[in-house]
Amino acid sequence: MFGSAILTLLVVGAISYRAMVVSNDSERWVQHTLEVLANLQDLLSDMESIESNSRGFALTGEEWRLVSYRANMKSLEQHEAAVHSLTVDNPAQQRQMPVLNRLAAQEVQFSEMVIEIRRAKGFEAAAHVIQNGQGQHIMDEFRGVFRAMQEEELRLLALRNAAAKQRLGQTKTFLILGIFLGLLISAAAAWNVQRDSSRRAFADKALLDSEERFRGLLEAAPDAMVVVNQSGEIVLLNVQAEKQFGYRREELLGQKVKNIIPEGFAERLIADGTRTAAEAMAQQIGTGIELSGRRKDGNEFPIEIMLRPLENADGILVTAAIRDITERKQAEETLRQSEESNRLIVSNTKDYAIMMLDLGGNVVNWNEGAERIKGYRAEEIIGQHFSCFFPAEDISNGKPALQLEEAARVGRFEDEDWRIRKDGSRFFASVVITALREETGLLRGFGKITRDITERKKFEEHLVKTAEELRRSNDQLQQFGYVASHDLQEPLRMVASYTQLLATRYKGRLDSDADDFIDYAVDGCNRMQGLIQDLLAYSRSGTNEKALREISGENALKEALANLRATIGESGAIVTHDSLPSITTDEVQLVQVFQNLVGNAIKYCSAAVPLVHVSATKNGGNEWIFSVRDNGLGIEPQYFERIFIIFQRLHGRQEFNGTGIGLAICKKIVERLGGRIWVESQLAKGSTFYFALPETGEK
Amino acid sequence: MMESIGTNASPIEVLLVEDSPGDVRLTREAFKDAKVHISLHVASDGAEAMAFLGREGSYVNAPRPDLILLDLNLPKKDGREVLEEIKESASLKTIPVVILTTSASEKDILRSYRLHANCYITKPVDLAGFLKVVKSIDNFWLSVVKLPHEVRT
Numbered sequence: 001m002f003g004s005a006i007l008t009l010l011v012v013g014a015i016s017y018r019a020m021v022v023s024n025d026s027e028r029w030v031q032h033t034l035e036v037l038a039n040l041q042d043l044l045s046d047m048e049s050i051e052s053n054s055r056g057f058a059l060t061g062e063e064w065r066l067v068s069y070r071a072n073m074k075s076l077e078q079h080e081a082a083v084h085s086l087t088v089d090n091p092a093q094q095r096q097m098p099v100l101n102r103l104a105a106q107e108v109q110f111s112e113m114v115i116e117i118r119r120a121k122g123f124e125a126a127a128h129v130i131q132n133g134q135g136q137h138i139m140d141e142f143r144g145v146f147r148a149m150q151e152e153e154l155r156l157l158a159l160r161n162a163a164a165k166q167r168l169g170q171t172k173t174f175l176i177l178g179i180f181l182g183l184l185i186s187a188a189a190a191w192n193v194q195r196d197s198s199r200r201a202f203a204d205k206a207l208l209d210s211e212e213r214f215r216g217l218l219e220a221a222p223d224a225m226v227v228v229n230q231s232g233e234i235v236l237l238n239v240q241a242e243k244q245f246g247y248r249r250e251e252l253l254g255q256k257v258k259n260i261i262p263e264g265f266a267e268r269l270i271a272d273g274t275r276t277a278a279e280a281m282a283q284q285i286g287t288g289i290e291l292s293g294r295r296k297d298g299n300e301f302p303i304e305i306m307l308r309p310l311e312n313a314d315g316i317l318v319t320a321a322i323r324d325i326t327e328r329k330q331a332e333e334t335l336r337q338s339e340e341s342n343r344l345i346v347s348n349t350k351d352y353a354i355m356m357l358d359l360g361g362n363v364v365n366w367n368e369g370a371e372r373i374k375g376y377r378a379e380e381i382i383g384q385h386f387s388c389f390f391p392a393e394d395i396s397n398g399k400p401a402l403q404l405e406e407a408a409r410v411g412r413f414e415d416e417d418w419r420i421r422k423d424g425s426r427f428f429a430s431v432v433i434t435a436l437r438e439e440t441g442l443l444r445g446f447g448k449i450t451r452d453i454t455e456r457k458k459f460e461e462h463l464v465k466t467a468e469e470l471r472r473s474n475d476q477l478q479q480f481g482y483v484a485s486h487d488l489q490e491p492l493r494m495v496a497s498y499t500q501l502l503a504t505r506y507k508g509r510l511d512s513d514a515d516d517f518i519d520y521a522v523d524g525c526n527r528m529q530g531l532i533q534d535l536l537a538y539s540r541s542g543t544n545e546k547a548l549r550e551i552s553g554e555n556a557l558k559e560a561l562a563n564l565r566a567t568i569g570e571s572g573a574i575v576t577h578d579s580l581p582s583i584t585t586d587e588v589q590l591v592q593v594f595q596n597l598v599g600n601a602i603k604y605c606s607a608a609v610p611l612v613h614v615s616a617t618k619n620g621g622n623e624w625i626f627s628v629r630d631n632g633l634g635i636e637p638q639y640f641e642r643i644f645i646i647f648q649r650l651h652g653r654q655e656f657n658g659t660g661i662g663l664a665i666c667k668k669i670v671e672r673l674g675g676r677i678w679v680e681s682q683l684a685k686g687s688t689f690y691f692a693l694p695e696t697g698e699k
Numbered sequence: 700m701m702e703s704i705g706t707n708a709s710p711i712e713v714l715l716v717e718d719s720p721g722d723v724r725l726t727r728e729a730f731k732d733a734k735v736h737i738s739l740h741v742a743s744d745g746a747e748a749m750a751f752l753g754r755e756g757s758y759v760n761a762p763r764p765d766l767i768l769l770d771l772n773l774p775k776k777d778g779r780e781v782l783e784e785i786k787e788s789a790s791l792k793t794i795p796v797v798i799l800t801t802s803a804s805e806k807d808i809l810r811s812y813r814l815h816a817n818c819y820i821t822k823p824v825d826l827a828g829f830l831k832v833v834k835s836i837d838n839f840w841l842s843v844v845k846l847p848h849e850v851r852t
Contacts (some may be wrong), residue, residue, distance in 0.1 A: 490801055493824050494721040498827035501728070529824050 026164030375422030553580030729833030745776025
């Protein structure tokens with residue numbers, strides 16, 4: 001339809017054009033004829049002007065006539081040439097042209113002669129030449145030729161006018177018809193086009209939409225996407241591609257893909273470009289080809305590429321999804337290294353049996369430690385059920401299965417129990433079974449680590465036994481204290497009581513030897529009683545519960561001094577003290593310590609007046625350091641440690657009475673309260689006993 | 700009917716439960732100087748003491764004691780058991796019981812008082828102290844305090 005409309009219009013156009021060309025032609029010929037006539041007319045005027053101006057000069061001698069004459073000469077030449085060229089197509093006219101030219105030349109020659117005669121011979125001679133009629137003759141002849149040519153042209157004009165008129169009519173008719181037809185067809189075509197183009201606009205929009213969608217998809221893709229044509233040029237890309245390769249979009253468009261993926265891509269392009277879409281679909285991400293990409297700055301990085309052909313009006317394009325797998329590669333490498341080192345560690349571990357069990361409990365692998373501990377070689381045990389490591393009674397109790405169930409349920413199972421070696425011997429094992437699960441949580445099997453702790457077990461048993469023995473021995477020691485306090489004291493009390501009774505009833509009634517003997521017996525009994533009582537105090541000082549509470553140090557000292565009232569009174573000692581702190585400790589025991597130390601200070605003194613001073617300072621830590629300073633005998637440095645040991649004495653009984661237990665008790669008490677005791681002393685000058693106690697009473 | 704012990708012509712009956720003959724003798728010696736007439740009966744173990752108090756066997760005619768001096772560490776029946784039985788008995792529990800023992804243990808002291816011992820005395824280790832203690836008992840329990848006069852059953 002549209003084609004026929006165009007054809008019709010073309011035909012109409014062609015005819016019209018042709019008509020117009022022809023009509024134009026006719027018109028031009030008419031114009032041409034008119035032009036020739038005008039030029040002929042001008043030529044005649046030039047001739048008449050030349051004749052009149054030359055004659056005028058001859059008659060008047062006025063020079064301005066000569067100026068016009070010269071201008072007429074020039075104009076004559078021009079019009080002659082014009083007529084000649086205008087009538088070149090007309091042979092009849094051309095035949096007249098030489099006659100016309102000769103007459104014009106004769107006229108000019110005659111006029112020049114007249115002007116020459118006028119100048120040279122004057123008016124008379126010139127008038128004579130003019131009156132002989134030669135000039136008139138030339139002009140008449142010229143007019144005759146002119147008329148002939150004019151008539152020819154006029155005839156042509158009449159002819160051409162008629163033809164032009166006829167052509168014009170035809171052209172008009174054609175044009176009207178053609179335009180009418182053209183309008184008709186155009187209307188039809190326009191209707192068609194209108195219908196067509198609305199359809200086409202719809203299709204265009206759909207195409208645009210789908211392209212837009214494609215671009216949207218491309219931009220939304222998490223990977224770099226590059227679309228490449230068959231010659232390897234990038235025609236489309238997304239923002240990830242810009243980022244990944246460090247180029248701006250316009251830098252990449254039209255670039256060869258080889259610039260960003262130097263190797264492998266082009267080859268794949270050939271291979272994958274021919275692949276079907278279905279084949280490409282079957283390939284999953286992660287199974288793509290691994291290549292390396294190159295950034296704008298020249299750095300190369302590992303990539304994974306998925307290719308997919310994309311058919312398009314311009315041919316087959318290839319869409320490439322490019323993923324930067326630097327991190328994955330690094331993770332893979334780290335994993336590989338860690339797996340390798342794990343494997344090395346596991347296989348070289350000798351002290352631990354490390355093995356994997358499958359879901360059923362069969363041994364999957366076996367390390368050197370397992371072989372060493374259990375005695376099986378890998379090839380003997382792999383595939384065997386791990387219950388072969390258990391004693392028979394445990395197998396019949398179903399322990400192996402229960403342990404796996406527990407490990408599967410809780411994730412981990414731990415056990416310390418007897419296990420069996422290949423040779424049947426038992427060893428005490430520490431076992432950890434760990435459930436091995438996939439990321440999905442699916443149970444894959446179990447890891448089992450076994451350690452031979454038989455030695456440790458023996459050691460522990462030995463330790464328990466030793467502790468038990470120690471406890472018993474301690475109990476016996478405690479018992480000894482009680483024995484000393486009661487059972488030992490009981491017979492002694494009898495001896496003492498009756499020797500004393502003997503002494504009171506019979507002193508002076510027997511001989512003097514008997515009195516002496518009784519005295520020694522009484523003295524021995526008294527000493528032994530003192531010893532037993534001190535020993536009892538010593539053994540008690542370690543057995544009572546610690547009664548820790550905050551007490552006043554001053555009160556404790558006061559109580560100790562009250563207990564020593566008799567001693568202090570007898571010796572005339574002066575006991576002074578600084579202010580003492582409150583401290584969290586066992587009051588009874590602290591009183592005992594003060595009492596023993598102050599008692600000693602007074603006892604071991606040679607001065608007339610024993611001087612004792614008690615004070616306390618706090619040290620850097622949380623300790624109070626109490627001191628008891630005396631002006632007594634002093635102690636030699638080599639005895640500084642020894643004096644705190646039970647029964648150790650520095651003086652004979654004749655000098656000072658004592659059992660050698662007092663300081664041992666102090667040491668035992670102070671250490672039990674978490675403190676320390678020591679002495680500083682100078683012989684003959686005095687001693688200072690120090691003891692440090694924690695401020696809070698805690699160890 | 701209440702009577703003053705001191706003015707009563709009949710002697711004051713004291714039961715000494717003591718396994719050590721030495722202590723028995725010492726106690727006897729100490730009571731020699733007593734202000735009142737004391738009849739001292741001795742049981743050398745706990746079983747014998749309960750037999751005496753229950754008038755069993757050879758003790759059918761035994762008097763009801765006005766005061767009991769009880770040692771804790773005794774053969775056969777321990778002094779603690781004896782104390783417990785006395786204090787659980789409706790007829791015997793009014794008899795004052797003085798614990799006289801070598802034990803100075805806090806545990807024994809506390810336990811004795813919980814079992815309603817009337818007092819607890821640790822035997823002094825020296826003779827003078829012992830004599831003084833017995834004299835104190837004599838003075839306090841047999842002279843100062845009023846004891847209940849029970850009708851013998």
